Amino acid sequence: MDDNEAPTFEPDLIRAIFKHIWIKKAQERERNGFPNTEAGDSEVGAGTSKKNRPTSANTNALKLSCELLRIFITEAIQRAGTIAEAEGSTMIEPTHLERILPQLLLDF
Known part of the structure; x- marks a missing residue:
């Protein structure tokens, strides 16, 4: 890191935090009777509808x-x-x- 550059958070850490929250929210929706539309590590395919794609940033x-x-x-x-x-x-x-x-x- 340069001397001029302010310390910041690692993007991988923030991605992990976001992913954790997305998974918890998806599980919460599932418990409440809503389908799981965002959680998971599956790859997005060409024919995958927006509803079934995992959330990412x-x-x-x-x-x-x-x-x-x-x-x-x-x-x-x-x-x-x-x-x-x-x-x-x-x-x-x-x-x-x-x-x-x-x-x-x-x-x-």
Whole structure:
């Protein structure tokens, strides 16, 4: 990694997290009586209908998701740090994060 490049999340990690969530949602839909239309590792064939294809994310979407997550966490740390500093603390405590979270979620 270059010195100028900000650290970010690995796209493979984000893909694994997304895949885990997609599989859980598909299993949840199955339990509720809806057909499983997204989970699985099967390859998409030429004649496969959109309804039966597994969910996937393209490379650019994963890179964008990594960058959005990096920015979100950086902003959360900066805001919590500001609150901690205003209280005279040198460490960010969970209560600092709890205080900035509502506005942070509204901003994002």
